[in-house]
Amino acid sequence: MKYSVILIALPLLLAFLSMFIKKGKENLLYLGMLINVMLLFVLEQGTYLIGGFERPFGITLVIDQYSYIAVLLVNLLFFFSIISNYKQIGKHSTVLLTLLAGVNGLVMTGDLFNLFVFLEITTISAYILTTSNKNYVGTFNYIIVSAVGSSLYLLGVIMLYAGYGTLDFRTMTEAISESNMSVMLPMLFIFAGLSVEAKLLPFNGWVKGVFSKANGLVGTMLASIIATAMLFVMGRMLNVLITDSLIMDLALTIGIITLVLGELSAYNSKSIKDVLLYSSIGQSGLVTILMISGLIFPAIIVIINNGIAKLIMFTIADEATKEKDDFKGFFSNHQLMGIAFTVASFSLIGLPLFMGFYAKLNSLIGLFEMNLLLPALLLLVTIVEGAYLIRLNIKLWYLGEEGTATTEIEKASQKPSLSMIVATLVLAASLIAVGLMPEVLGDSITDKSLLNEKQIEYMTDLKGGM
Amino acid sequence: MKKVLALLLLATLAFMTITLVVDNNLLPDFGETKVENSVSDTYIKQNAMGENQDIKFGETKNLEIGSANAITGIVAGYRSFDTLGEVTVLFISALGVSLMIGTTDSWMKRSQSGFILRVGSKAILPILMIVGVYIITHGHLSPGGGFQGGAMIASAMLLLSLSDHEFMPKIKAFKMLEGLSGTIYILIGLVGMILMGHFLQNIDQTGTIGELFSAGLIPVVYLFIGLKVGSELTGIISDFMKKEANI
Amino acid sequence: MINLAAIVLMLLGLYALLTTKHIIKMVVGLNVFEVGLNLFVITIGFNKDGIAPILTGSNSIKDFVDPLPQAIVLTAIVIGFGITAVALMVARKIHEQYGTYDINEIGGK
Amino acid sequence: MNLLSILAVLIVGGLAAYLLSKANKLLGAITTILTTVLSFVMLFGIKDQIGSTETFLYFNFQLTEIGWYFAFVLSLTYGMSAFYNVCYKDKFMYPNSYAMLYILSLGGSLGLFFAKDFITFFVFWELVVWTSAFIIPLGKSRRASFIYYVVSSIGSMATLFAIMWIYKLTGTMMIKEALMSVDLNFWPSVILFMTFILSGLTKIGIFPFHVWLPLAHGSAPHTFSPILSGGLVKLGAYVAYLSVAVFPSYEIFGEGWMYRGIPLPIYFLMVLGAISIIIGTVMAIKQDDAKKLLAFSSVANGGYILIGILMMDEITFAGGLLHLFAHAVASATAFLTITAVAYRTGTTKISELGGMIHRMPITYTVYLISIISMAGIPPMAGFVSKWLILQGLASKGLIIIAFAAFFGSIGSFMYVFRPLAAVFLGQLAPKHENLKEAPIMMLIPMILMTIITLTVGVVPKLVLNFIVDVQAEAGIKVVSMTGGALDVFNGYLDATRVFVIFGFGFLIALVLFLLMPKTRSVSLMDTYTSAEFIYTPELLHYAHDFYAPFERLYKNHPSTLKLYERASLKLKEIGLFVDYAFMNQRPATSIMWILIIVTIVTIGGAF
C-alpha cells in the first residue's frame, strides 16, 4: 500500500533526472517501466494518504478492486507496448515517463481536482507524442478539443465543490447521495469533459487526425494505454458520481450512438489504421453502455480485451505497413505475427475460446436483465464488427486477385524485431488462456465463474472501497 | 451564416446556464459562500490532524502547516501532490516545445533594440529580480509564491534578451536547473515519506507562524518551484526565439 | 454578478473557437475561455465581507475568504499556460508545413 | 474409448497435422485421412454409450442418438473427402493450415453434436464457422468467404441471442432442461423460436440466407467443396432438430393458428424451405460452373431436409433424416467426381469440358450413380428418402409444399443431367486427348461412396435403424418397417424387391440386345450429320446454354445477393456520414457538437 505512490513518483523522478543525461535516455525509461512492473507484484489494496492528511482534507490514492486491475493492466500494457515498439521511441523517452506517471495517477487518484491535473499530464504528453507523426493539424485539433474538454470537467468539479465543499471523490459521492440538490449541470460538464478523452462519438472529432498516421508506439499508447485508463475513469464516474437520471440517459444514448456509428464507420473504412481507430471508438461506446447499466465486471473484461487486442493489432499494423500501405505479403512471410493479429481480432469480435467471448457472454447476461433491445443491438453490432474484421484478416492472409487461387508467396521486406514477435505472442497467448480458463480472471475479481450460477454479485464494493 | 448559427447556439446556452446557475439550490449565490461548510475551513484553522487551536500571528508554534498564507498552505502543504502534477505539466510543455524546435542553434535575426529599451532594461532589471526573489522566499507569509516569483524572474530574462540579442544564446544551464529543482522537489517528498511516513509530508517543527523560517519544508519546496518555473518559462521563451531547423 | 460575467466570458471564448478561421485566434479564443473559467472558479470562493486568506498581525482567520478555489486557480492558470505554449508551437509548425494559418486552406490537404 | 477420446483425437490430430505438414505436405495430408477415418470408426465404438456425459474445462458433452447420427454422416463425408488431400497437397498456399483447419472443422462439428450445454454448443459452432471461413479463401475467391462469414454470423448471433434469453428465463445452460422448461406466451416464444433456428437456416442455406452457398461452394478449394455441401450444411439440420424436437414447439405453438395440424411458425419455415427448393432447382438448371450447379442443388436438398425435420411425424421426419444421409453421400460423391475432372483438366466450367467418359469411365459411372441418388431415382438411397418425404406430405395434405417437392425432384433430373451430358458425354475436345483416369487415391473414396449409396438404396434398413432410434429418443412415433420394407399407413415400399424387378427387366433387355445381330462400333465423330463434312469436330459438342428455352423463361430474375449488397452499401453510407460529419480536422466541428449536446441537455434539464 505504501508503494502505490511510488508508481507515480518514481517515473516523475526519472523524467526530471533524464534532463541531465544527453544520450541513453531510453535506459531511464526501461528502468522506470521495469520497477513499475515489479512493484505490481507487491501492490495490495488500500487507500494511501498523501501528505499524511485524512480523507476529505488531503489527496488520497485509492486502490480498491476496481483500480487494482486498472493499475495492473495499465502498467503491463505500457510495458508490452514499449517492448514491442522500442525502435520508435526516438526523443520521446521523457515524455513517455511522464505519460506513465500520468496514467497511473489517473487510475489511482481519489481526488477530483487531482484527477484533472493527471488528466492534463496525460493529455499533454499525448500531444507531444502525436507530434511525432508530423500531422500537426491533427495534433492542434486534439489540443484545442481536449483542452476545452478538460476545462469543462474543471467547471463541473468546481460547481460540485461550491455545492458540497469537498473535492474528495468518496465524501462527494456520499454527500450527493444524502442531499437532494439538483446536480444535473455539473455532472453534465463532467461527463462532457471526460467523454472527449474517452472518445465518445460527438466529442471525438480529434481521433482521426491523431490516429490515422500514428506510428506503432503512438498508436498503442493512445489506443490501448490511455484509452484503458480513461475508460476505467469513465467507469468510475458513470457508476458512482453521476446519479442524475437525465445525464445517465444521455450517457446511455451517447454510448449506443458511439457503438453503432463507430462500428459502422469501421465497416466503411479502407485502411487498416482507420478500422482500428473506429473499432476502438465502438468499444468505448460499448464500455459506456455497460458501465451506465451497472455491469462493471463485464465492462472490465471488455476494457482488458480491448486494451490487449488493440495493442497487438496496432503494433502489427504499423510494422506491416512500413513500406506499402496494403501489407499483403507480410502475414504469409511472418506467420507468427499473422496468428497473433488473427487471435487479437477474433478476441475483439468475441469468438469463442478467447477472452472477448467471455466478455460478450457476461455483458449479454447483464444486458438481458434490463431489456431485450440492448442485447439485440449488441449482437447486431457484433455481426458488423465480425464482418469488417474477418474481411481484414482474409485480405491479409490470402493473396491473389479475386478470381484466381494463388500458391506462391511473394517476399515481404519488413523484418519485425524479436521483442515485438515475443510481446505480441505472449499477449495473444494471454487472450487464449483467459478464453480457455476464465476462472483465472474470475477469481481475481470477486465474481464467480460464469457457468455455475447466474452472475449476480458484481464487484460490489466499488462504492465502498473508494 | 455560420456566425449567426454559432451566436444563436451560444445565446441559448448562455441563457440556459445562467438560469441554471442562478436559481439552482446547489451553488450558493454570489458572495454568500460560507467557508464553514467546506473543507477549506480546516485548511484555514490547520486542524486536519485533529487538535484545534486558535492561531495568533507570531505566537502559535508548530501548527500542521504553519504558513501564514493559507493558499500557500494548501498549494504546497495539504494538496502539494497537485502542485507536483502542476510542475510536471509545465516541465512537459517546456520539453515538448524544445522537442518540436529541434536541436538548432540558429536564432531569429531581429533588428537592433531601441536606445531607451537598452538603457531602461538595465535600470529595471535588478528591481525585477529582487522583487521576484522576494516573492518566492516569502511565499508562505505574503501573497505570491513559487509560480508568481518564477514568472517574474522569467520576465526579467525576457526583458534582458529583448534589450541585447546575444544574451539568450549564452544561457545553457536552464535545462539543468529545471531538472535539478524538479528532482529535489520529489526527493523532499520521498524524504517526507521515509521520515514522516507519508509522501510529501511536512516536518512537524513548523516554527512560529508569521516568521521567515516557519512552515517547515514549504518555503524550501516553494523556492525550488520558483527556480523551476523561472527556468522553464525562460527556456520556452528562448525556444520560441529560435529559428526552425528545416526538417 | 461576476460569475455570470465569467460564464459570458467563457461563451465568448467558445464563440471565437467556433467561428474563427485563423489558428492563432483559436489559441487566443481558448485562452479567453480559460480566463473565463478561472474567473468563475475564483467567484465560487468569494465572500462579501471576507478578506484575503493571509494571516497578518492585524486580521484573524475568522473572516478569511475560501482559499481552496484560489489554489485551484493557481494550478489551472499554469496548466492553461502549458497548453498554450504547446499549442502555439504546434501552430508555428503548421505554418511551416502549410505556409498559412487559415484552417480552410489547410483542411483541404 | 469414449466421447472425449474422439474429440481429443480430432483436436490433437489437427494440431499434429499443422506441424507434420510443415515437415512435408504428404505427411500432413495423410494425417487428415487417418484422423477423420479413425474418428468415423471410433464412432461405432461408442454407439452403445448413448447417454454418457463427459466434461472438460468448462465444456460438457453428452452422447445422444441424434448427435451420434449426425456425427456418423459428417465423419463419413469428411473421411471420404480426406483422401483427396493427398493429391491436392501442393495446390494450396498454406497446406499446413489447410490440413489443421480441415480436421478442426470436423472436431468442431462433432463437439457441436455432442454438446450438452449451450456454451459448448456455441463454442464449437463458432469453431466450425471460422475454420471453414479460413479454408474457403484458399480457393478462388476471397469475397465468397467474407459473405459466408457474414451470413453465418447473422445466424450464430441470432442463436446466441436466443440462448442468452433462454438462460435468463430458465437459469440453466443445459440444452435439454433449458429448452424444455421455457414458458413464454405465444408471440415471445415465436421470436425465441425464430432466432434460435436462424443459425440452422443460414447453415442449411434456406431462401433468404442461401446467397453464400453458390459463392462458397463454387470457389472453395476443390477438396473442401464436398465437405461444405455434404457435411457443413447438415449442421443447420441439427439446430433445426434442436429447435423443433427438443424445444417443445408443437405444444407451445399448439394453441396458435394451425394449418393441417402444423402450427403457423413451423409452417412458415416449411414454406421457406419450399421456396428454397424452387429457387435452388431453378438456379441450378441455369448454372454453367458445375460446382455452382451442385451448390444450388444443395440449397434445394437443404429445403427437403428442413421440411422433413420440421414435420416431426413418423414418415416425413424419417424421410428428412434419411435424405440428410443420402444427400450428404450423393452430393459429396458428385463434388468428388467434379474435383477429379478438375484435377485432370483444371476447370469445372461445363462449357469447356466434354466427352470425359472416353478417358475417365470410372469417374463417369460414379457420377452417374451419385446423380441417380441425388435425383431420387429408385435403386439409390435418394429415392427412399424422397419417397418417405412425398408420402408424408401427401398423408398430411400439404399441397403447396408437395408441389414444390415435386418441382424440385423433377427439376433435379434436369440439372443433374446437364453436367452428365455436357461434361462426361458428347464430343471429347482434342486438348483433352491424352487425359488419364483420376489417380487411385481419388478412385477409392468415389467407389466406396457409390457402394454405400447403392447398398443403402437397396437395403434402407441399415440407416433406417439409426433413424428409428432417433425417433424413439425424440418421442415421435417410429416409422413402421416390416422386414426391410417400409410399410407406412398410406404406402408400401420394398426397395430390395424394386431393385430385383429392375434387375430382371434389365436382364430381359440385355438378352434381347445380345440375341440381335452384332453392331459395328464407329468412331466418335462418325455421327449422322446429314452428309456434311466435319472440319472442326470439337465444336460439335452441345454444352453451352444447355436448357436455353427454359432459361429464357426467367432470364432477368431478382437476385437476393443484390439485396445484401444494397444493405451493406447503406451501412457504408452511414459510416461515411460519421467520417464527414464528425471527423474533419477542424476543432470547430467537435466543439460545435459538444455545445449542441450541452445545450440540448440543459434545455432538457430546465423543464
Place this chain on the structure above:
Amino acid sequence: MTFQNFLNAFLFVLAAFAFQTSITGINRKVMARLQKRRGPRWYQQFLDIFKALSKSSISHGWVYDFGVIMALGGIMATVIFIPVADFRAFPNTDNIFIISYVLAVGMLGMAMSASGSGNPWASIGVGRALTNMLAYEVPFMVVVVTMIFGFKTASVGEIAGIQQGLGIFGWNLFRMPLGAIVGFISLQGMLGKKPFDSFIAPAEIASGPMVEYGGKHLGMLFILHDLSTFIEVSLIVNLFLGGGATFLEFGIKYFVVYTLANLVSGISPRFKIDQAVVFYYKFPLLASIVQGFIVIFTGWGVTKWL
C-alpha cells in the same frame, strides 16, 4: 418373389407389348381415316419393330448400348409394377411414386445413350425432353397427391378398387373432374403426342434424341415407346376410370383413352418447348391445386360422395 412371379411378370410384359402394339396399329388406321386415307395394316407396327430389330447397326461406344438396355430394362420393370384388373405380377409394388420414378430410369437411360452417341442434336433433343417432362409431370403429381390424401393409400390398384363400387359414377372422372382433366392433359404430354411432341417430332431437329439410332437400337426404342405408352395410359385408366374389373373392361377403357389421345394429337398444332412449360403452369397447375384444396378442405368426391 417365387419363380411363378417372374414367369407371370415376363408373360405380362409380352402381353402388354402385344396388346399395345396392336392398338397402335389400329390407331394408325384411325389416324389415316382422319386424313382421308386407309392407313397401313393393323399389324404394321409389329412388322416395323421386327424389321428394325433384325438389321445390324452401328454403336457409339458402351454407353450408347448400356443406355438403351438400361432404358428398356427400366420400362419393363415399370410395366411389371402396373396393376391390371386384380392381376399383380408382384404383391405390393404398385405404389404410384415407384411407378413414376422407375419410369424416370427409362427416360434417363434413353437420354444417357442419346447424348452418349456424340451427336449434338441428340443432346438438344434430350434437353427438350427433360424440360417437357418438368412441364407435364408436376400438375399430374399434384393431382396424385390429392388422391393419396383423399383415398389414404398410394397404391394404384387400391385406388382403382375404391372407384369400382358405384358403377360409372364411382370413377374419379366424376369425383375429381378438374383432376381428371389435368390427368388427360398431362397424359398428352407423357405420351409425347402432338401438342407437346416437339422433342420427338420428325419435323423438329432430325427427330430429336432418336437421331443416332438404327437397327436393333431403334427396334428396342420402339418397344420402349410402346411399353411406356402402355404404362402411362394404364395409369390414367386405373386412376381416373376405375381400372376395370376384368381384362376386357380394362382393354376397352384403355382403347378409348388411347384413341381419344390420338385423335386430339391428330388435330392439334405443336407447342414450342417453353410454350409447353408455360401452358402447363397456367391452367393445369391451377386446376390441380384447386382440386387439391377442394378434396382436402371439403372432402367432396372422396369422403362425401353419392
